Amino acid sequence: MSDGPNYTNYSHLELLEAYESIDRENYPERFQKICKFMQEKGLIVETETGFQLTTKAYESSNMDRPNEESKPSYTCLPPEPQYDDEGNYIPNEIPKKNRVTNALFSVGIILYGGYGLHVNELWVPLAKRISIVLTGIPAILMFVAIVFASIMMIAEVVDHYDKRDNEHTYYKVALYFKNLAYAVFGIAVVLGLFMGSRIG
Known part of the structure; x- marks a missing residue:
């Protein structure tokens, strides 16, 4: 049987x-x-x-x-290290789709932000069909926020290729720069509104 x-x-x-x-x-x-x-x-x-x-x-x-x-998203919950039956560490793996998306999006937003600084007119979407046009210091601050967001996404990519038992370090780095990006983004928008930036 x-x-x-x-x-x-x-x-x-x-x-x-x-x-x-x-x-x-x-x-x-x-x-x-x-x-x-x-x-x-x-x-x-x-x-x-x-x-x-x-x-x-x-x-x-x-x-x-x-x-x-x-x-959950990468910075949503702390990672839980995994081990096999013999106690050997199983390296953290990030899906290929996430890695490619993060890498391309990081490069894309940095190029977009850099161009906005170059022409001194950085368009930032705030909501559906609503954008703010930043110039001067607010635009510089927004570009800094973009760089912080890129670092957050690249940390996830690097984590995949680092096979050591230290994904908590990458998680903390990504979470730190995520919070920084949000904070600087908010400051840039508020400062832009205070300085009379155009809403489009």
């Missing part, structure tokens, strides 16, 4: 689908078998409260996950 499917040749996506759909109460042995293969592939880790999907699992899956909360 067969003891269930042979998960050896399952793709990452197939393992994730099986992991989410299996009846764990009626088929505990089969569930443990799935977990074993997923641990070997780095898709889950065992914690004190049960099994937890890794970043690699999120990156491998294109499925909608209606029963799970959306994955």
